[in-house]
Amino acid sequence: MSGRRLMVVARDEFTLTLRRPMVWTLLALLLLLSWGIAEGVVQVALGSGDASVGGKKAFLTSQFAITQIMTVFTFTIYTFFAAAAAGLSVIRDDESRALEVLQATPLRPTEYAWGKFLGVSTAFLVVLAVNLAALILFLSVLPNADMLDVRGPFATGNYLVPALAIAVPNILFTTGVAFGVGTGTRRSILVFAAPIALLVLSAFFLWSWSPTWLSESWNRVLMFADPAAARWLSETYLKVDRGAEYYNTQRVGFDALFFANRLFWSTIGLGAAWLGIRRFTRTYRASHAMSTGQVSAALAAASAWSAAPAGSNATLASLQMTAAPLGMWATAWGAAGAESRELASRAGLYLFVPLIVLQLLGNSLTAIGAFDTPLLLTPGQLASSQMQAMATFVILLLVFYGVESMERERATRLDAIHDTLPISTGALLAGKLLALGVVWLVVALAAVLASAIIMLVQRKVAFSLVPFALLWGLLFLPTFLAFTTFVFATWTLVRNRYTTYGIALGVLGLTGWATITERLSWPTNWALWTGVRWTDMGTLEFDRGALVLNRLLWLSLAVAFWRMATRLYPRTARDTVSLVHAWSWPRLWRTFRRASPFLVAPVVLGATLARQVSQGPDGSRAEKVGKDYWKKNLATWRDAPFPWLKGVDVDLTIEPAARRYRVSGSYLIVNHRDTTLRQIPLTVGLWKEMRWTADGDSIAPDTASHLYLFTLQRPLGAGDSVRIGFRYSGDVSAPTEGRGGAGEFIIPSGVVMTNFGPRWFPYLGYEPSIGVDKDNRFEPRQYPEDWYVGTTPASFGSQLPMTVRTRITVPGDFIANGVGEIVSDSVHGTTHTVTWETDHPVMAFNVVAGRYAVKRGAGTALFYHPTHAYNVDEMLLALNASRRWYGEWFGTYPWKTLKISEFPALAGYAQGFPTNISFSEGIGFLTKSEPKTNLAFMVSAHEIAHQWWGNMLQPANGPGANLLSEGMAHFSTMLLMEQEKGERAGLELRTRFESRWGDGRRADAERKLYRIDGSKAGDGVVTYEKAGWTFWMLAERMGRDNALRGMKAFIARFQGGEDHAALEDFTAHMRAYAPDTAGYDDFVRQWFDTVSVLEYKVETATARRIAAAGPWETEALIHNVGNARMPVDIGVVTGERFPDDSTRKAKSPYAQALTRITISGGDTMTVTIRSPFEPEKVVIDPDVRVLQLRRKLAERKVEPR
């Protein structure tokens, strides 16, 4: 090999690569992104917490931040460019036939190929250097006063180390694999398939899939398997948030696994390049490398050929050929046949299809619902949840195969013949379209097959093809046609493969950006990435009209694109002079006139759709009304005194099919204040035909302020009341903007209405959240430390309990549930009227209706969609057990019947209205619940607990108070699970909640429980999991019976009162029930009034037997890495505690020996434990009774001493 010749090739390739527009595009993109990060408009994050680059507190310049940037940049953005440049390097020479010329020179294939690889790799290392320089410039050199708090001191190592450790191996890997694939196979599609496959595998699996049950050894295998090393970084440093201080000051410590990963994947890159070059070398001057057998066969065929008669000399006339032009479809069919065969010869398809299927399987099997509970997949849920992934994959395939299809004749030089064939361009393109349709069909069928297998494995739900045919077939058809014809039209316009790729991928990227930033609406939602919300209870009823119009719009655009593609398809090469003339005004006008018939339908449909959306609940009309409401009333009414609702009497007629409703009724309003009220403000919805009365007399409110002001003839003195009557109708058929579902709705298959907000029923007073968006959003209210002292208002619902009577008329086959008890129920013709009355006052009311089956228990009832009976028994058990045990623990349930009603999954929440709990399909009803996990029981128990913690006890409106609702519901669930399902179920639930908190907490943002208001990232897991655990530990600390007595008394104290409960009220109240008040105070200080964390680590564990047949003595060094101080059990254990297979005889029975210790935060302690058995492990808190971070570190295998 001549080094000189190799370097000539390398230099040439290096220069050529750096001159390519593609590389300049990459550089521009990297500069822009670097600037965006420096300005805080772009964020890069692999892990959770404030480690996210661009986050509020973490330095953008820390080594962790730069490592994340390098990882994401090089493995996502660089990948496509590097793959294209490296992979196509030799292919391009081959296609341009330059290779043939080079073959005649002394240049050896190895010199040529290694030179190419060296040149292109070096070019991308130069790009990396420029990228690094840009980051240093933007992040550390150029001044930026707005970002001072996220800029740390400049350290060269923060930039260089990630570049060398992460970026260089990634570039070597990407360029090596792409070069190897491109050079070895000379197939461009494979060059793109490989990086996409890796990216998808990494982004959707390797970087994100980390269930709590995954063992450490398998986790390390996956870390090693990630070519980007992103999983290693995430799992080692980012998954459990260590706080900004750590990330800002520490260096990334690389371990042996990391170095092994880097070395392995760099070697894979270089190895792939070597293999590709080896194959290339073998075929450099021959079309094939052949085995001896193949050579023999070829020789035999050649001799047979030479022996054969040399062709026929018969005349052509004897062939009796006839010719008649083919029809459109026959031509298209013929073209599709050849095109399909060419597509089938592309290896990319065989790579993509399994990948797509794997991805869909992965997504489906890891689908989660409330509290991360796995979902039971029905065909419709599966088809709809995977629709976006499916669409994305097929669209990506269409980009590459669509362009390749258009290029095919030109690339193979068949165009010289093909363009003169007596076929219409339309038929030819139709053939290509059909062939691409086959690609779509193959992908869809493979995915459907995979889905059928999922259903089969689930064993609970029957498979049905209908939802797949509807969502992946019928609904996707316009997307397929529109995008494919768009690719066709773009190609015919620009006639360049790479520009077409760029434009098509740009459209995809733009759509992704619009989706993420919520700018996508029904008119622009061409890929239906959002907007299609499936419910098994009714097929595509929500926004159906908009959906149909959207599909028609994109079909009509497909026609327009089609027209453009067929007009511009270059069968005759245009003359330059005539092209110049084509830009004259008259010619342009003529072109427009000809195109205009094809634009009429898209324009009309688009305008209609846009208008409908603007009239919808989140359209411009509603937005303007909301803004006006906010602007005109904020100053006057936000802190104004309002009277309270005492009684509600509502007649409600619902027409689900038409999505209309009529309301008539009245509110009994009482002035509980000392002052006289002259005006009563009511916030109203977008209703029609409104009529109002006051104590029976007609009244005309002042509507100028968008808040209806009722000026009373008789001012409302203290204790006085007035009955405001109303009558109006509403119509909710106008579409939303198409980004998903709706919290409350009327659709043909179900109804959910509540009195939270003014959507359905008049809302007494001013609603401060209306008209607030990102433009006028304000920081959460700051409360003083003693905010809870005195009478505090309720955080939701009425301020005092009220009586409610709802008379609901629905279609005859509907069941309508309200709060309270049924007092009358009748069917007249096609309507069903039911009247509900509260048997005990309530603080809020709702209406849930649908076509239900019902299962009843003791004072309980479950209303569910007839096909969703999977978890009904488990949920009813939860209902019955909750009524019994929660009643016993927290106070007798004051209402007669407790019911749960299922509603269509247009939203994924559950709401615990008194006596009438509403559950979305995915919560409980479609939870994948197994005897081991009891997840349907769990979510039901949580929601039912809100009858006590939320209804009987209304939290106050202030920080920390919501924990009395959500945290207490979790605590109740933990208790009930153990009570009903036993020790193991209780232990597993506590572990589950602990993991959710550990994974979801934001170390820097976490505040003490008293201050949690839901406004900070990570507040969610504190409100639910940490609070639930804190109440659990409190009960353990003060004794469960004491705690339950205190809690029962606490509810009784606040139930129905004017003052509402704050967390501070709770801790003050419970003190009286604590046997050890000093211990209690210490606990409250640590867990309610400061942010405390327990994190134990077993540093060493050794054991020896004291005497020949005597007990064992284990010595363990324990470190409390956290800052809290709690008594905790430490034990030595042996055997399997809860074997999955109870029929199998355990190797050794489970045994544990415990001792209790207390270690302060940061301290270490040596603990000695004696056990009558040989210990296997030292485990801190084996019974899971204290909340720990990183529990996996709190156990260690015992070594012999």
Place this chain on the structure above:
Amino acid sequence: MLSVRQLVKVYPGPVAALQGISLDIPSGMFGLLGPNGAGKTTFMRILAGVLEPTAGSVHLDGEDVLANPEALRASLGYLPQDFGFFPHLRGQAMLEYLLKLKGVTGPRGVSALAAELLERVNLAHAAKRKVKDYSGGMRQRLGIAQAIAGNPKLIIVDEPTAGLDPEERLRFYRLLAELAQDRTVLLSTHIVEDVAVLCRRFAVIRAGQLVALTSPHDARVQLAGKVFEGDVSPEQLDAVRRTHRVTQAVLVEGRNRVRIFDESGACPEGFEPVGETLEDAYFLLMHAQPLTAEVTA
């Protein structure tokens, strides 16, 4: 009858590839001769409807083929100079595909017809091989097979014998000759012998201009008794070039074997009379003045 009027083609550069060619091409085999870069392929591509001219018109039996290329395509058999096929299709499948799109069939169906056509071009043995494994000559023959399929009124073949061995070339001559009996076959080549063997009439274009329109016989007859051949030393060659029109000079064993044309018919010293060939005529025509439209039309 194919009628071409004032055909002009200017490529960006600008390069005037055709400078107003007018020509009537009757039924039968018509040759188009010219050196490399003369504009032959441009001319053929325009006639085949794959290239838009800058100006001019082309009519086939009165039909304006530039305005209505679809009409031409239905009656065209075209073998371009540079072409390819779908590499992963087998020869038979590729030909079948093209026959289907052309709407061509035979009494026993498209497959049988494709097989027979492959036999006519001596490719039957390679029918099952993928096209990407074909040699250049085999690909050329597959191209010929598709061009002659059906009953096209007009056949345009651009350098059709390039890459063919003598046997296949003769086979192709025979096929073309058969086709030319009742239709127009336009043969573009720089191999003068092809035209001499096959064409009743031919045109010569040079630098985008038509310089001759004649028949092989007429072209040769004009030279009768005026072509001489002799050996000339390298030193004498320039002098001969100054005094005579040299049609060929080949260096053999240190001396030039030179053919010259002398209008007067007087044999120069050291030369002897030889029989005139079309190649002689071609070389002489290459120096002729461009013909006017009135002459050619």
